[in-house]
Amino acid sequence: MAEKSDVDRDLKLLEAELRRLEAEYNMYFAGRLPRPPIETRRRVTALVRQLDRQRLSNYAERFRFTTLQTRFQTFVDLWDRGLRARDEGRPGPFPTRSTATASPGPTQERGKKSD
Numbered sequence: 001m002a003e004k005s006d007v008d009r010d011l012k013l014l015e016a017e018l019r020r021l022e023a024e025y026n027m028y029f030a031g032r033l034p035r036p037p038i039e040t041r042r043r044v045t046a047l048v049r050q051l052d053r054q055r056l057s058n059y060a061e062r063f064r065f066t067t068l069q070t071r072f073q074t075f076v077d078l079w080d081r082g083l084r085a086r087d088e089g090r091p092g093p094f095p096t097r098s099t100a101t102a103s104p105g106p107t108q109e110r111g112k113k114s115d
Contacts, residue, residue, distance in 0.1 A: 007054065007061055014047045014068055018075075025079050029094040036083060041076075048072055
């Protein structure tokens with residue numbers, strides 16, 4: 001019984017750390033943090049690896065872990081593309097301040113028919 005509560009606790013911790021990491025990366029790409037959250041990312045990666053090594057016999061726990069693991073990997077791919085684009089000096093998958101405040105272009109007018 002103690003093993004089940006340990007896995008549940010670890011899954012809750014992973015979920016909380018993943019939310020924190022997502023918020024920190026959003027702040028970094030918005031310009032509010034000077035550096036990417038490398039230490040938080042290492043912690044989340046270590047948690048994912050630790051849970052991946054454990055035997056999850058409960059289908060609900062396995063599904064929850066797989067969902068969190070997939071979400072983390074999707075975010076990692078997105079963040080890596082954003083970092084690569086920033087290093088190369090080109091626009092990436094995240095809106096920059098200049099594009100976020102720009103007025104809407106002709107894409108807004110697509111839905112209207114001209115008579």
